[in-house]
Amino acid sequence: MLSSFGRRFGAPVVAAMSVAFVSASESPAATRIERVVSPGGIEAWLVREPAVPLIAFEFAFKGGATHDVAGKEGTANLVSGLLDEGAGDLDAAAFHDRLDAKAIELRFSASHDNLRGSLKTLVENRDEAFELLALAVNRPRFDAEPLERVRQQVLAGIRRKSTSPNTLASEMWWATAFPGHPYGRPVEGSADSVAAVGADDLKAFVGKVVSRDTLKVAVVGDIDAATLAQLLDRVFAGLPKTGQPVAVADAVPQGLGQRQVVELDVPQSVLTFGWPGLLRSDPDFMPAFVLNHILGGGTLSSRLYQEVREKRGLAYSVYSYLMSMDHAGLILGGVSTRNDRAAESLAVIEREVGRLGKDGPSAEELDKAKKYLIGSYALRFDTSGKIAAQLLQIQLDELGIDYIDRRNDLVAAVTLEDVRRVAGRLLLQDMLVTTVGRPVGLGNVGQGG
Structure with a gap:
């Protein structure tokens, strides 16, 4: 047949x-x-x-x-x-x-x-x-x-x-x-x-x-x-040639500077925080990707992990990541911490984000981040299913059939100047924070609070 x-x-x-x-x-x-x-x-x-x-x-x-x-x-x-x-x-x-x-x-x-x-x-x-x-x-x-x-x-x-x-x-x-x-x-x-x-x-x-x-x-x-x-x-082949697409407006996250709390009787407060990031097509995406690894993407090495967990023991886990959707770019993060330490945890996170935005990373931090991101890339391709999923995402992101061949070179080409410039572009913004629990010292605060 x-x-x-x-x-x-x-x-x-x-x-x-x-x-x-x-x-x-x-x-x-x-x-x-x-x-x-x-x-x-x-x-x-x-x-x-x-x-x-x-x-x-x-x-x-x-x-x-x-x-x-x-x-x-x-x-x-x-x-x-x-x-x-x-x-x-x-x-x-x-x-x-x-x-x-x-x-x-x-x-x-x-x-x-x-x-x-x-x-x-x-x-x-x-x-x-x-x-x-x-x-x-x-x-x-x-x-x-x-x-x-x-x-x-x-x-x-x-x-x-x-x-x-x-x-x-x-x-x-x-x-x-x-x-x-x-x-x-x-x-x-x-x-x-x-x-x-x-x-x-x-x-x-x-x-x-x-x-x-x-x-x-x-x-x-x-x-x-x-x-x-x-x-x-x-x-x-039997599907319609074209669909009926719905127009979706590009969007920038609102509510920056707000701190919103939902009271829930649990021993830990969960905080979600975020602010505007980049679309995948933005020329600064790769420097931003490396920057985020330094901020909160590196599991054990990131600034947030070191400051929140290792130095102060405020949380077991803290993280940030880039999220590039079709119509919005975001930097998102989260942390779970004791209710009585929620305000302290948020203050440390905000302070570290601002410090990295103002001063940028060190040359040593950049070098370690690039080595990790280059060396770990192959782990995304260790099964047939992972390879297929990666190839599909590359197509959805319109990165080109040769992207896998170019990707590590793109990471390697990121300079300290690039990362510091992008840090100033992305990290010196107010963040929207939503918290669920009974956090001590965190109340609902509006725009500019």
């Missing part, structure tokens, strides 16, 4: 790029990334690995929870939970039986910006796996029984999170930072909005988002380009 399919549509278009997954100072272990374009025009990046009898297949469509209709937030999340709950002529039980019989892993997930899918299968079960994937993507059923079952699972999760200090602090931060914007709404939605979503809403969401124009695909495993091209068309 596959061979006749291939003859009918002709040969795939393939371009190749050799990529080294180790730093330039090491003996390179090159892996070949092929750009495969199917006869139907579906593009994928492929890393062929015949030594492992597996295929890891990752894909994404642009448009996630940002495309939920107002009042029906959580639609994208429900779609991701139902795409493998029956498709075509197979109800949920029959669909799962066929997946389980061949040990096929098929998962979907939704974020604010994307709807993603992941397929893992043994090569010997390839045809069955891709047949089921094609059904899920093209002919989802959204039957009443699985819809209500998944809805109740989501609602149970929302109820559990309503008593979680970490979730409460995070959701309050996002709601305050992005009022009236889709980023201010939880991907899972609320109890009321999830209850309002029906099958027609799920179908309408699929019609808006699941289309070929925003599709990105990454594949790793024992499969050649010609076979992959046939499978790409088998799964995706």
Whole structure:
């Protein structure tokens, strides 16, 4: 069947790029990334690995929870939970039986910006796996029984999170930072909005988002380009050429300078803090990435870890990270500490952020950060699934098929001047802080407080 399919549509278009997954100072272990374009025009990046009898297949469509209709937030999340709950002529039980019989892993997930899918299968079960994937993507059923079952699972999760200090602090931060914007709404939605979503809403969401124009695909495993091209068309060629994108405004987090507290009777206070960062396309992103490692991204070596945990014993963990979404760039962080030390912990964090913003890091800090970031990069590629996920994210970020080959050189090229300049650009800002617990000395403070 596959061979006749291939003859009918002709040969795939393939371009190749050799990529080294180790730093330039090491003996390179090159892996070949092929750009495969199917006869139907579906593009994928492929890393062929015949030594492992597996295929890891990752894909994404642009448009996630940002495309939920107002009042029906959580639609994208429900779609991701139902795409493998029956498709075509197979109800949920029959669909799962066929997946389980061949040990096929098929998962979907939704974020604010994307709807993603992941397929893992043994090569010997390839045809069955891709047949089921094609059904899920093209002919989802959204039957009443699985819809209500998944809805109740989501609602149970929302109820559990309503008593979680970490979730409460995070959701309050996002709601305050992005009022009236889709980023201010939880991907899972609320109890009321999830209850309002029906099958027609799920179908309408699929019609808006699941289309070929925003599709990105990454594949790793024992499969050649010609076979992959046939499978790409088998799964995706029948989708609409274009979707119905929803215009989403670019946004900058609001509420900077505010300190908000939700009282909860727990022994520790959870603090979420953040302020504007950078989009992934910003020329300063790589210096900012290195800077954040120095600030709070390095688990044991970061300034925040040293000042908050090692020197003062205020918390077990403290961190910061860059978050680059399609329409907003952020620097986010968090810490959990005793209620009576919450104010002290926040003061130390704010002081260290400001000090790094004013003076920048030392040459030694920069050198150690770059060595770590370069040396640890290969760990992102130690399984087929990780490689496929990385290739997909690189496509979503529009970094180019040669990015993996260039990435460590980009880190190495970051100078002390670069990092100090970006520190002044990013770290000398007020932060929005949301706290859940019974923090001593932290009250609700408005703008400029």
